[in-house]
Amino acid sequence: MSKAKFKKNHFLVIKEAVDPKVAEFVYNYFLMKRQVCQTFYDFRYINPYNVDYGTWTDAQVPNTYSHYADIAMETLLLQVQPKMEKLTGLKLNPTYSYARIYKMGDVLHRHKDRFSCEISTTMNLGGDEWPIYLENKKNVGTVEDGFPAKTDNKGTKIILKPGDMLVYKGMILEHWREAFIGKDCAQVFYITIINFLLEQMIIYLTKDRTLVYQIGLRVKK
Numbered sequence: 661m662s663k664a665k666f667k668k669n670h671f672l673v674i675k676e677a678v679d680p681k682v683a684e685f686v687y688n689y690f691l692m693k694r695q696v697c698q699t700f701y702d703f704r705y706i707n708p709y710n711v712d713y714g715t716w717t718d719a720q721v722p723n724t725y726s727h728y729a730d731i732a733m734e735t736l737l738l739q740v741q742p743k744m745e746k747l748t749g750l751k752l753n754p755t756y757s758y759a760r761i762y763k764m765g766d767v768l769h770r771h772k773d774r775f776s777c778e779i780s781t782t783m784n785l786g787g788d789e790w791p792i793y794l795e796n797k798k799n800v801g802t803v804e805d806g807f808p809a810k811t812d813n814k815g816t817k818i819i820l821k822p823g824d825m826l827v828y829k830g831m832i833l834e835h836w837r838e839a840f841i842g843k844d845c846a847q848v849f850y851i852t853i854i855n856f857l858l859e860q861m862i863i864y865l866t867k868d869r870t871l872v873y874q875i876g877l878r879v880k881k
């Protein structure tokens with residue numbers, strides 16, 4: 661049922677993909693990590709270019725805390741992967757995780773994801789509610805990360821509770837969020853890819869160190 665729905669609509673919502681109590685724990689952990697990171701920068705325990713504890717330098721959402729491949733997020737990814745595979749009917753190869761704590765006034769402009777984001781997901785960890793919108797027509801928009809698109813279609817509004825996850829084809833469906841009116845909202849993104857050869861090519865070409873976590877995990881298996 662959900663497989664057919666995903667095939668037709670290119671998205672699906674998994675309610676309580678992780679237990680809301682687990683989401684709450686990870687949310688509090690991530691708020692604390694942001695605070696620790698800020699302290700490390702303020703007191704110069706780490707140099708300003710060190711992003712091991714996160715960063716505020718992501719150009720897509722300026723001055724908002726974000727983190728590639730935090731180990732807790734990677735662990736959650738492995739936990740939800742079987743559920744994602746079962747409901748989409750796809751064998752997925754994780755490429756990376758990425759998490760942000762959005763702040764008041766943040767906007768996510770209409771965009772499609774780049775080619776390494778064949779199947780994108782966003783999971784709400786906690787904080788204030790912030791809907792995400794999906795464009796229903798797959799031929800609308802261009803694959804230009806972070807660039808405003810040409811249409812103002814209303815799209816499908818999706819509200820996620822802590823622990824809920826949206827799985828969508830980010831390369832096909834344009835997606836966005838309107839100006840955030842809450843205080844904090846933490847989301848974690850899991851980016852996976854269906855085509856194993858394409859994934860290997862990306863790892864080889866990008867030499868992205870965030871992929872090292874996943875490679876390390878696989879080698880360990």
Ligand SMILES: [Fe+2]
Pocket residue numbers: 771772773780830835
């Ligand atoms: Fe995106």
